[in-house]
Amino acid sequence: MKTKTRRILALICVLMLLAAGLYALVWAKINLPPTYDGSKVNMNEVVDPNVEDLNGADGAAAIIVQKNLDEAYAANDVASVVFDFRGYDTLGESFILLTAIAGSFVILAISHREAGKEEEKDEV
Amino acid sequence: MKYKKGITQQNVIVKCGADKFLPFALIFGLYIILFGTVSPGGGFQGGVIVASSALLLYLGYGYKTASKAISSEALRVGESVGATLYVILGLGGIFVGSVFCRNIFYNIGPVGDLISGGTITFMSYAVGFKVLCGVGFLLLLLMGILAPDTDNEKEAKE
Numbered sequence: 001m002k003t004k005t006r007r008i009l010a011l012i013c014v015l016m017l018l019a020a021g022l023y024a025l026v027w028a029k030i031n032l033p034p035t036y037d038g039s040k041v042n043m044n045e046v047v048d049p050n051v052e053d054l055n056g057a058d059g060a061a062a063i064i065v066q067k068n069l070d071e072a073y074a075a076n077d078v079a080s081v082v083f084d085f086r087g088y089d090t091l092g093e094s095f096i097l098l099t100a101i102a103g104s105f106v107i108l109a110i111s112h113r114e115a116g117k118e119e120e121k122d123e124v
Numbered sequence: 125m126k127y128k129k130g131i132t133q134q135n136v137i138v139k140c141g142a143d144k145f146l147p148f149a150l151i152f153g154l155y156i157i158l159f160g161t162v163s164p165g166g167g168f169q170g171g172v173i174v175a176s177s178a179l180l181l182y183l184g185y186g187y188k189t190a191s192k193a194i195s196s197e198a199l200r201v202g203e204s205v206g207a208t209l210y211v212i213l214g215l216g217g218i219f220v221g222s223v224f225c226r227n228i229f230y231n232i233g234p235v236g237d238l239i240s241g242g243t244i245t246f247m248s249y250a251v252g253f254k255v256l257c258g259v260g261f262l263l264l265l266l267m268g269i270l271a272p273d274t275d276n277e278k279e280a281k282e
Contacts, residue, residue, distance in 0.1 A: 060184070072227045075229065075240060079161040079166060079244055079248060083248060084226065084243075084244055085225075087224060087247075091210065092256055096211065098258065100263050101176055103262075104265065108269055111269075
C-alpha cells in the first residue's frame, strides 16, 4: 500500500512539473519577442556580391574567415566554433569523458577485486 | 592471469625505443595543445597524445615504474581542475554582460599569433589539461588491470 501511494504521488508531481513546463513554453511562445527571425534580413547587405568575390575558389571560405575575425578575432575558425559559438557542446563532451572515466574506474575496480577474491578461493 | 617466468622482464630494444620516443611524444602533444587555436589540432587531441606517452613508459618499464613515475592522485585532481577552469573561463562572458563562452579580451595580439584567440586559447589549454589528466588516469587504470598479479602479491607480502 505504501509503495502504491508513493508511486501515485510521484506521478502527480511529474505531471505537475510537465504541466508547468508546457505552460511556460506556451507563455514564452506567445509573449516573448523573437530573438532572431530571418525574415527581415537582406542577404545582399550581409554579403555584398559586388564587393566580395563569391565565384572564386576561396569565395565563401574567405567570407566566413573574415566574418569570424570580426566576430571572435580568432584565426582558426574551427577553434572559435568549438570554444566560442558552441561552448556548451565542448563542456558536455568533456563531462562525457569525466563520466566515462568514473564509470570505467568503478567497473574495472569491482571486476579486479572479484577476480582477486576468486583466486583466493581457488587457492584455499 | 598467470605469466610464465621471465616474461615480465622488459626487452632491451623496447626499453630503448620507449626512451627515444617518450620525449618526442610529450613535446609533440604539448605543441599541439599550445598551438591548438592557430593550427590544426586542439586541446582534446594534444591531451590524448600526451597521455599516450604513459603507455610508452608502461611498455618500456612495466606497471610498477609507470605507477611510481605518474601520480594517479594528481591526475585525478588535475582533471577536476581542468573542468573547473573551463567553466570559470566560460562564465567570464556572463560577467562581462554577454552569453556563456563569449570570447572576451580578444584584442591582445596580431591575428595568427599564439594568444590572439583571447579566451578561446585559454579554454583550449584548460580542455587539453583536463583530457591529459583524464586519459592518463584511464590508461594507468588499464595498466593496473593488465599488470601481472605477481607484482601485487609481492607488494602485499612485503
